[in-house]
Amino acid sequence: MSQPLARDVAVEIAKLNGVCIRPLALRRLDLRTGTSEIIDVPCGSTMEAKCPPCATRNQHLRMAQCRKGWHLDTEPVVTPDPATEDQRWLIEFRADLQARHDSAEDPSDLAEAIDAVDAEINTAGLRGSVTGPTTPKRSRSTRRRQDAPDLPKRKMAPTTLGRTFTGADGATYRPSLFVTLTLPSYGKVRNGIPVDPAAYDYRRAARDALHFSKLVDRFVQNLRRVAGFDVQYFATVEPQKRLAPHLHMAIRGTLPRAEMKQIAAATYHQVWWPSTDEPLEQIPVWDDEAGYLDPATGEVLPTWDEALDQLDEPQHVIRFGDQVDVKGILSGTQDADQCIRYLSKYLTKSLGEGFEGRQEHADRFLDALRYEPCSPTCPNWLRYGVQPKHAKRGMLPGHCRSKAHKPDHLGYAGRRVLVSRKWSNKTLTEHKQDRRTWVLEALGQPDEPTDPHRYLWRPVKAGDPDLAPLGVRLLRSIADRQRWRAHLRDLSATEEEAA
Numbered sequence: 001m002s003q004p005l006a007r008d009v010a011v012e013i014a015k016l017n018g019v020c021i022r023p024l025a026l027r028r029l030d031l032r033t034g035t036s037e038i039i040d041v042p043c044g045s046t047m048e049a050k051c052p053p054c055a056t057r058n059q060h061l062r063m064a065q066c067r068k069g070w071h072l073d074t075e076p077v078v079t080p081d082p083a084t085e086d087q088r089w090l091i092e093f094r095a096d097l098q099a100r101h102d103s104a105e106d107p108s109d110l111a112e113a114i115d116a117v118d119a120e121i122n123t124a125g126l127r128g129s130v131t132g133p134t135t136p137k138r139s140r141s142t143r144r145r146q147d148a149p150d151l152p153k154r155k156m157a158p159t160t161l162g163r164t165f166t167g168a169d170g171a172t173y174r175p176s177l178f179v180t181l182t183l184p185s186y187g188k189v190r191n192g193i194p195v196d197p198a199a200y201d202y203r204r205a206a207r208d209a210l211h212f213s214k215l216v217d218r219f220v221q222n223l224r225r226v227a228g229f230d231v232q233y234f235a236t237v238e239p240q241k242r243l244a245p246h247l248h249m250a251i252r253g254t255l256p257r258a259e260m261k262q263i264a265a266a267t268y269h270q271v272w273w274p275s276t277d278e279p280l281e282q283i284p285v286w287d288d289e290a291g292y293l294d295p296a297t298g299e300v301l302p303t304w305d306e307a308l309d310q311l312d313e314p315q316h317v318i319r320f321g322d323q324v325d326v327k328g329i330l331s332g333t334q335d336a337d338q339c340i341r342y343l344s345k346y347l348t349k350s351l352g353e354g355f356e357g358r359q360e361h362a363d364r365f366l367d368a369l370r371y372e373p374c375s376p377t378c379p380n381w382l383r384y385g386v387q388p389k390h391a392k393r394g395m396l397p398g399h400c401r402s403k404a405h406k407p408d409h410l411g412y413a414g415r416r417v418l419v420s421r422k423w424s425n426k427t428l429t430e431h432k433q434d435r436r437t438w439v440l441e442a443l444g445q446p447d448e449p450t451d452p453h454r455y456l457w458r459p460v461k462a463g464d465p466d467l468a469p470l471g472v473r474l475l476r477s478i479a480d481r482q483r484w485r486a487h488l489r490d491l492s493a494t495e496e497e498a499a
C-alpha cells in the first residue's frame with residue numbers, strides 16, 4: 001500500500017476505535033534516567049471537523065459534568081488542587097509555543113495551538129498563573145457606571161442549592177430550570193434567511209454577537225441578586241439558524257417563570273468604546289515617532305486611553321430579545337436527560353458550520369463584522385480615527401486576525417461552554433482524572449503520583465527523524481487501545497466468575 005493510502009486507512013480505523021487522529025507529538029525527557037521518547041498526546045479538539053474521536057470524548061465529558069451539578073443536593077466543596085504534572089507541562093508547553101509563535105514567519109498555526117492549550121489550561125482552573133499579573137482597571141467616571149436594573153433584590157443566603165418542595169405523597173422534589181435566551185430581532189427572517197436583506201440590521205447583529213458574553217455575565221449577576229442565593233449554571237452558546245448566538249442554560253434551583261422573564265428583560269450591557277459611526281476618508285499612516293496619523297490633516301490620532309477619556313455615551317447597548325424560554329425540570333426525569341442532550345448537541349460543531357442555503361446571508365453578516373472593532377487592540381479602530389490599544393506598525397483596518405471576525409465564529413469568540421465555579425465538585429480535568437484512575441485501578445496499577453520534576457516536555461518538529469509517519473503512530477495507539485479494552489473485558493469476566 002502507498003503511504004498516503006495506508007495513512008487514510010489508519011485514520012478510519014482510529015475513528016472507529018475512538019483514537020485521536022491528529023495527535024500532538026511531544027518528546028518526553030526523563031531526567032532520572034536520561035532517556036527520551038516521543039509520546040502522542042491527543043489533540044483534544046472539541047470540533048468534529050478537526051478530530052471526531054476527541055470531539056466526541058469532550059462532548060461526553062461535558063454531558064457528565066452537566067448531569068453532575070444540575071440537581072446537586074449538598075453544597076459542593078471547592079478546593080483548588082495543587083497543579084498536577086499534566087497542568088505543569090501544559091504551562092511549560094505553552095511557553096514554548098509562545099516563543100516559537102513570536103519568532104515564526106507564519107504564526108497562524110501556532111496561534112491555533114496556543115488557543116487550544118489555553119482552553120485546556122482554563123478548564124484546569126489555572127488561568128491566573130498563566131496570564132500573569134493583571135493590569136489595574138482604569139477608573140471610570142461615575143456617569144459611565146451601568147445603572148442598576150429595576151429588579152427586586154432578595155437578601156443573599158449563603159447557599160448554591162435551590163429550594164425543595166414536599167409533594168402530597170410526602171416525597172421531596174428539587175426542581176431546576178432550563179432556560180433559553182435569545183438576542184432581539186434584526187429584521188424578519190424565514191428559515192434563518194432575512195426576508196428583506198436590505199432592511200436587516202446586520203450592524204446591530206454583528207455588534208450584539210461581539211458582546212454577547214458580556215450580556216450573559218450581566219444576566220447571571222442580576223439572576224443572583226433576584227434569586228437571593230449563589231445560583232449555579234451550566235450553559236452552552238449555540239448558533240441560531242439566522243446565525244445569531246443564543247444561550248441554553250441549565251440552572252440549579254428554581255425561580256418563578258415571570259421573574260426569569262423580568263430579569264432577562266431588565267438585563268443590558270453598555271459598551272464604553274469610542275464611536276464607530278463615522279469612518280475616516282483615508283486610512284491612517286504610521287509614524288515611528290508619533291504613532292498613527294490622519295493623512296488628510298497630518299494630525300496624530302488619539303490613543304486608546306485618550307479616546308476613552310472623551311466618551312459621553314456608549315458605542316453600543318446590548319439586550320436580550322423578547323423570546324425567553326423557561327422550563328422547570330425535575331432530577332432523574334426523561335426531560336432532564338433530553339435537555340442535557342439538547343444542551344450539548346452542537347458542541348462538536350463551530351458556530352458558523354454549515355451555511356446550507358444561507359451563504360449569502362452569512363457573507364453579508366461577515367461583511368458587517370469585518371470593520372467592527374472586536375476588542376481594544378483591533379486594527380479596525382484606525383478606520384474610526386482612534387489608535388488601537390498597543391498600536392504598532394503595519395495595522396490595517398478590515399484585516400484583523402482575531403477569531404471573532406472569522407466564519408467559524410461569527411462574531412462570538414468566547415467559550416462555548418460556560419460553567420459556574422460551584423456547579424459540581426469537579427472540574428473537567430478532574431472528571432478526566434477520575435476515568436484514568438478507574439482504568440489504572442482496574443488494571444491493578446496504582447495511580448501513583450509521579451515526581452513533578454521528573455520529566456521535561458518539548459514539542460517535536462515535523463521533520464524529526466525519530467518521528468514515525470502518522471499512519472504508523474495511529475496504528476500503534478489503536479493497538480494500545482485494543483489491548484487495554486481486552487484487558488478490561490478479561491478483568492470484568494473474572495470478577496463475574498468470582499461473584
Ligand SMILES: [Zn+2]
Nearest residue numbers: 020043051054
Ligand atoms: Zn484528537
Ligand SMILES: [Zn+2]
Nearest residue numbers: 374378400402
Ligand atoms: Zn478585530
